Structures are given as structure tokens and as C-alpha cells.
Amino acid sequence: MTQMEDAKKGVITEEMKFIAEREGIKAEELRKNVAKGYTVIFRNLVHDWVKPVAVGRGVRVKINANIGTSRDIVDVEEEIEKAKIAVKYGADTIMDLSTGGDIDAIRKRIMKSVDVPIGTVPIYQAAEEMLIKGKAIIEMSEDDMWNAVEKHFKDGIDYATIHVGVTKEVVEKMKRTKRIVGMVSRGGTFLAAWILHWEKENPFYKDYDYLLELAKEYDVVLSLGDGLRPGGLPDAGDELQMSELYTLGRLVRRAREFGVQTMVEGPGHVPIDQIPMQIKIAKVATDNAPFYVLGPLVTDIFPGYDHIAGAIGGAIAALNGADFLCYVTPAEHLGLPTKEHVRLGVIATKLAAHAVNLTRFEEEYQKDYLMALARGRLDWERQFELAMDKERFLEIRETRPTSTEACSMCGDLCAIKLINNMLKR
């Protein structure tokens, strides 16, 4: 039984109870949203040690960190450390996007090293295995693709990106459509190339019901990938993106009939004034499926700072209804992130999500309330305790010391110190 099937039958599962407790919400509310498909629960039936996480309506906005080896850089220990760092600084889930080294072994080790839900993009592995064999990616057979998906599901991953909306029709349309940055989704491109070469339909679209059966068997959440997402501001909101979005909306509804949990992935690169529209149309087109955004990035000319461009876009997206933010690191568009890049990406994205969560959850707001209280009292011990990154707090305090009870910005001219003294008299 999937969480959704249970929910439809009125059953409140252990996972729902766990999540309701953690979020401070009513389990019955959660159940209703899961039944409708407005909220998904990540928890593969064979992933015993995972702490389930919910994404969607009525729960906190969550964040994901992508890690994984690449063809150029394979350092398994580093990736495992990245996973741990990401979780330490607030990642709610991890996606293992490894494409270098022993991918199966790496996935299993990463899964064992943390207790948060794990997502993957199975087709990456299918493609990489072609290259290892000295073949072209388009030489993948349909079986190769399905085998990758099944293997990942069997290994216990909790959600998987499947680019099921990259249909023959939209790929044909792409050939006739002008785009500035053609296609930037790796998985989407593998399928588009395959479709163009063989002149066949996307297997995941053609045999979508088989995909639903597999997902149902393990209760994997299908994350319907946005293969046609914009890769630069000028491509945002174009016909290709929207065509795919409506296809994904149809596939969400079909999955719900099957009792399979789905969410939908979104952009990407979006001008700041278009973000509310992007979220609204996604919610309309997909009947309120949980929406998982990559950024969105609000500018393209600050490479090295895309975690900030993504935090701005992500905060606005979340405020307008996006449910799940994929982090972006400072290395985006430049290279595979380092551990420090992962840390910075997680913190920026967590900050964005928290800024929205505090407007919806009293418990989240309390954290800021207590910090404000500590600041008003110049209680540095308490400020340290409440800081999300205590190491960084100390580092700055210690490198810029003061001899006063305030900080080295104002010293004895500290406004708080002065006014507290005045009002106490």
C-alpha cells in the first residue's frame, strides 16, 4: 500500500503520525492532503532507516541538496561528507546525482550515511553506463532505462526524477522553436536525443502505466522532471516549457488514479517579476501537485553567487506556493561543487525557506522572536545558541573583537545599549 492509497482509505499511517508530530500539524489534515495528492511523503517501503519527510500543502517548505560524483571528479569520501554537511546545515533531502565511479556502490553508501530521504535521476546512470562501454548515450535500449529505474527503486530511493514530459511531440516542437539556451536538463536531453535519433516515443511516457506500477511497488514518489525548463531568463515561460508542464499535469492526474505519489519539477531561470505567475500556472496545470523548483535564478550574470540568485528566487517562489526548493551552490554553471560550496548552498536555501516558513508556522517564528529578544538584551550567549551557523557566528565575533558589551560595529555607541540604559532610569 502506498501512503496515498492508505490516505484515500482514511488510514493515518505511522509515517503520517511521525510527520504530523514533527511539523506540529494535525495528522488528519496531512492525510487529506496526501489523499488528494497535494502533499507527498518520501519513504520508500524498503528504506527502513529513513525519517519520512512530507512536501506540499500544509507543511513546511523543504529544501534539497544535490550531491554526487561527476565524470571529471570522483571522490566518494568527499561526496559522503557533502551529504553529512548538507544535512547538518538543514537539507531535508539529498539527491545523489553521481555519474562517475561505481555509481551503485556510491548510492548505497550515501544512503547509509544519512537518515533523510534520498532522490536520484536513474537515467543518469543508464547514460553513464553507455559511455563506460564506449557506446553513445543514444544507444541505450529501453530495457537499459527501465533497469536503471527499477534498480534505484529496489535500492530504496524515496523519489526519482523521471523526464516523462519530454515527449516526441514536444521534441519535434523544439526543433522548430527558437531558444537561447536550448535544453539544460541532463536527463531530459538524453531522452530528447534518443527520441530524435530513433524517432520513437519516450519510453517512460509510452509505458507510463508500467512506471506507475514500479513506483507503486516501492511507494517511490515520482518527481516529474522538467526537461524543457528554461536555461536562461530569455527562455522562461516559453511554449516549450508550458507544453511540457500541461503534459505533466495530465500525468499527475493519471498517477493519482493509480494511488501513486507525484510531484512536479519547475524552473530554472526566471525573471523576478514572473515568478508568481510561474508558480500559479504550475499549480493550476497540475491540480496543486507539490511543486519542486530549481532556484529559480533571478539573474544570470553573477556566476559564483548563484546560491544568492537562487535564494532570492526560491524565497519568492515559496512565498507564492512552491513547496520544495532545490539548492543552488556558488559553483553552479562553473563546476562540481566543493564541500564548502555545498554548505553555502544549503544555508542560503534554508534561509530562503525559513523566511517563508516563519510566516506560516508559529514554532518557526519563535526562533526569530527569541533571537530578537536576545539582541534587545545584548545577550550574546543566547544569540550564539540561536544562530543557525554557530561556527560562523564565533568566527566573525572573534576576528572583529570589541572591548564593550556590544559589538565592534558600534561599541559604546551601540543604540541598544544606550536606549536600554535610558529607559531603565
Place this chain on the structure above:
Amino acid sequence: MTQMEDAKKGVITEEMKFIAEREGIKAEELRKNVAKGYTVIFRNLVHDWVKPVAVGRGVRVKINANIGTSRDIVDVEEEIEKAKIAVKYGADTIMDLSTGGDIDAIRKRIMKSVDVPIGTVPIYQAAEEMLIKGKAIIEMSEDDMWNAVEKHFKDGIDYATIHVGVTKEVVEKMKRTKRIVGMVSRGGTFLAAWILHWEKENPFYKDYDYLLELAKEYDVVLSLGDGLRPGGLPDAGDELQMSELYTLGRLVRRAREFGVQTMVEGPGHVPIDQIPMQIKIAKVATDNAPFYVLGPLVTDIFPGYDHIAGAIGGAIAALNGADFLCYVTPAEHLGLPTKEHVRLGVIATKLAAHAVNLTRFEEEYQKDYLMALARGRLDWERQFELAMDKERFLEIRETRPTSTEACSMCGDLCAIKLINNMLKR
């Protein structure tokens, strides 16, 4: 003659021509907005070498970087380097907030080291000079305060924060009002303490017309300070903040009658969902005076990352009509920023302003368009040229190298590379 007086008479000044050219707008439009007080031009009549900058309606959102010594840390060379770094990375103006060392000499050196407009908060110096003399800040005489203002104006600073809204009435109200973080404006606090101690009216409020005369003499833009701005999310939008705002609105109108340019300062710490309201009420209360925000910070629990909290708040504020963003550095709430903190603060704030400017100015949008084009062509040379921080671009590329024409994130699995090859066939 002030810019505003000329504008009212239909005169397009040299400064207006210069700015119109730089912004790519019509000088006549700029003149109209300056005449109404919707836009201000920073350019003290004796600050010969400054490149004038406009803030307000119809021009780009600008950003300011605060620098300056403190009582704890006095390193003049470092502050001068900070000013240069800030300008290099995109600060449109610099505020010198020095409160340590030879404040007059430092201000003059900073002014000579850059060609952007300079702002100050003259009362800081008046207060610091009391402490140097071994007196209490409240021992400042009215003359001490006026002398500081006049000295700064005479030295050529282009705008000055004057906390003219910290009236006896609002200070009395503060005594009866519960706040979590009482008062966080330094200048505002000096005045509030002075008012409470002497039971007298704020001299700048009482003799506001004299302030206007001084401002008119040098055409200094008065930046009406928000002494009662919230110092934490729980205090945002409270009665104290709004009382002061409406006082500032009255004073803006009075200044306009005098032909004196004014802008209004705003928060501070604001929950993300309240930012649009905050900007709207400020524009209503002040009849569309240029609005200069400090952040706003959307969360308080990420000390060390307030530049990101401020970039999120600043982007949303700018999108909703804020005209001028004061940067926040990672050292905010912890200590006096280092040069690296200044750099990070400027970049984050510039990114936020640019994200909004590109939706309004074709020339700004073109930068992102060209970057998207370069990315779609995997043209790394061009991406480097278009990057706002070239050093950082190279640093990440070089520490995470690839053997392919793509980057080390995807290598031969690069989506762009694959799809370009496919579509070329």
C-alpha cells in the same frame, strides 16, 4: 539653485543630462520627477569631482555600502580600500559612518578616493566627540549637533541621514510601548536619549526650516532617518514605526515647498510577506518620496549570512517600489565588517538590485541575455567577460577543472553539448 528648484523651473541641468545619458532615459522625464520630488539627485554643489547619481522613480534601483571606522577598530587605509572595493563591485554610493580616529580627516580621504556620491550621519560625529571629551552623549548641545551637520555639508557630502522624525511625541510614546528590540538606530537613539534627558524637542524637528536652509545652500539630499525602524521581525509595522513614517511624510512635503531634495529611510527587519505592504505604505505616507531601505532582513536567525537575508528582502522591496538598497554585510549584528565582508555585501545587494533592474531596463536585461547566449554556446571566454565577478569565476573553474568543453559538473554528459550536437545534425 538646487536640482529641484531648477527642475521646477523647467531647467534641465548638466547633472540631469549626465544621469539621463547614463541611465538611457529622457532628461525631460527625469526633470519632471525631480521637480515633484519623486527622484533625487546626489550632488553637493561643492563636491566637484563626484559623478552625480539619481535615486527614485524612472531610474535604476541603486545600492549603497556603509563603511567607516568604529571606536573599536580604526584602520583608515582599510576603510579607503573598502570604499574602493565597494565601488569596484557595484556600489552606487558610499556612506562614511566613521566613529573612530580623526573623523574629519577620514571623511575627506574617503571622499577623495572615489567618485561616487557620499552620505554621512553627522550626529555620529557629534556624539563621538562628546565621548572623546569624556562627556556623556546627552551632553551634546544643540549647537554641537548643528555644527556637525554644517561641517559635513560644507565638506561636500551629497546626502545626510537626519533623524528628524524622532520627535518628543514619539519618544514619549516609546516609553509606553512594548518592543522586543527597543531602538536600533544609532543616530535615532542619541536623539531619543537627549530628548528624554532634557525633556526638549528634537532640534532638527524643532528648527527643521533651518535644516532646510542648510541643505538648500549645498543642495544636500536630506535622508530622513527611521530612528524607530524595527530591530527584529516582531517589531515590524508597529505603531512607533508608522507614527514616525507619517511625520517624515509631512517633512518631505515641507522640504519640497522649499525646493530641498529628500528621501526617506525604511526598515530594517520585516517578515517576507509584509514587505510589499511596508513599501506601499511608505510611498503613500510620503507622497512617493524615494525610499531607501536597510535590507530589509527577512529572518534574524542566520547571523553571518545577513547579506543573503538582506538580498532577499531587498529584491522584494525593490520589486515593490523601493528605490535604494543599503547593503548588509555578513558581519551585521556581529562586528565591523572586513574588506571581504564589504565585497560580499555589495555583490549580494547588487545582485538583488540587478534582478529588478533587468525587468525594467532593456540594457540591463541585455547583460543576462548575452550570458544566456554564451552559455547556450558553451562559450567560456564570453561567459568570463560577462561575469560580474571575474576573479571568482576563474577561481571556481580552476579549482574544479574538466577535460571537456563543458564544466566539471556534467563533463561529457553536459545537456547543452548533447542537444547542440543533436540539433545541428
